[in-house]
Amino acid sequence: MYVLELAFSPSSRRLAARSAHRQRLVELHEQGVLVQAGPWQDGTGALLVFDTDAQGVADIIAADPYYRTDGVTVVALRRWQPVVGAGAAP
Template structure:
């Protein structure tokens, strides 16, 4: 699994790009690639957890322009090894 943490600014282009991004996240969730995603309570950023390897994540990030939208930056991108999950 890989954790991606995003940081947001007040740039309005971020909000304009968000609906298409969320539609893509819904597709990834249905495909079993996205485990969880959502913004911090203060909307300063978001946390996403992907169940894939690094090459697949690179493709996911490249295919979604949201990650390159002004007002959005990737702060953390690192492997995560849970001890257990709700399904295990």
């Protein structure tokens, strides 16, 4: 699994691109690739959890222009190994 952290800054472009991005997230979730996603409550960014490999996440980021939109910054992409819940190691 991979965790992607985003940071947001005020931008009308980000808000304009958000609807299409969220629709893409729904599609990825339906495909089983996106486990969870959502913004921080204070609106400063978001966290996304993907159940795919590094290339899969790279392809997702490359295909969605939201990640390159003014007001969106990729803070970190890290491999994550849960020990409890979905995807937990035995």
